[in-house]
Amino acid sequence: ARFTHDYLEVRGLRVVFDGFVAVDGVDLTVTRGDLRFLIGPNGAGKTTVVDAITGLVPATGSASFGGADLLGRPSHRIARAGVGRTFQTASVFDELTVLQNLDIAAGARRPALSLLRRRQGVPAEVEAALETVGLAHVRDRPAGVLAHGQKQWLEIGMLLVQDARLLLLDEPVAGMSQAEREQTGLLLQRIGEQRTVVVVEHDMEFLRAFAASVTVLHQGKVLAEGTVAQVQADPRVVEVYLGT
Numbered sequence: 747a748r749f750t751h752d753y754l755e756v757r758g759l760r761v762v763f764d765g766f767v768a769v770d771g772v773d774l775t776v777t778r779g780d781l782r783f784l785i786g787p788n789g790a791g792k793t794t795v796v797d798a799i800t801g802l803v804p805a806t807g808s809a810s811f812g813g814a815d816l817l818g819r820p821s822h823r824i825a826r827a828g829v830g831r832t833f834q835t836a837s838v839f840d841e842l843t844v845l846q847n848l849d850i851a852a853g854a855r856r857p858a859l860s861l862l863r864r865r866q867g868v869p870a871e872v873e874a875a876l877e878t879v880g881l882a883h884v885r886d887r888p889a890g891v892l893a894h895g896q897k898q899w900l901e902i903g904m905l906l907v908q909d910a911r912l913l914l915l916d917e918p919v920a921g922m923s924q925a926e927r928e929q930t931g932l933l934l935q936r937i938g939e940q941r942t943v944v945v946v947e948h949d950m951e952f953l954r955a956f957a958a959s960v961t962v963l964h965q966g967k968v969l970a971e972g973t974v975a976q977v978q979a980d981p982r983v984v985e986v987y988l989g990t
């Protein structure tokens with residue numbers, strides 16, 4: 747019942763930079779159990795939509811998750827509402843081990859408990875996240891020595907231990923090998939069963955393999971939405987994006 751209202755609802759989202767309308771009245775509803783891909787040509791406004799939802803750029807319209815309004819809130823409030831994001835470049839602490847990175851992320855959620863936790867060993871949710879993202883075998887390695895894909899998975903793991911129920915992932919497979927892409931897709935599908943996931947992505951092969959649904963942005967507006975098959979068959983989408 748706790749998760750009944752776990753959906754992202756964006757209405758009339760608008761972001762203007764110096765008179766340039768980067769996001770122009772975007773509506774977006776993503777429910778739990780969906781694995782939504784946000785695609786569109788360069789400059790379509792994909793990253794700006796995510797930035798607006800997570801409070802990095804000012805926006806008008808409305809955005810809520812789990813019933814909590816997000817626009818105009820400071821980042822920590824947005825995080826507390828269960829919203830987490832990754833960036834195109836993984837931001838992990840290279841000097842610290844995988845486990846320490848996860849521990850810090852978990853502690854950020856409940857700082858008062860972190861001292862107690864240290865005495866009790868590895869917290870259950872950190873252990874669970876290690877397993878989920880497939881990094882249990884490298885838990886004691888410094889994050890700086892991880893393979894590119896592993897760093898991205900660590901960052902996703904950090905969102906899991908922060909108890910993010912909406913994950914906004916910006917090009918999670920950029921720079922990954924084919925095997926890493928495959929693993930990432932399966933990971934996102936698994937996470938998507940329990941949480942709400944929005945993936946900003948360029949890679950069409952990855953999209954075809956793993957997207958449950960797709961929203962196509964073009965010039966700051968939603969051009970099309972539906973299943974992969976539906977948007978692929980949409981002539982407007984073919985014209986602006988898939989045909990290129």
Ligand code: ADP
Binds near residue numbers: 763766768788789794
């Ligand atoms: P996408 O992620 O789809 O490639 P972006 O959201 O990054 O597109 O950018 C959308 C548009 O907004 C682009 O034209 C981009 O140049 C512009 N833009 C993005 N961020 C800023 C900013 N901070 N200041 C001015 N213009 C920006």
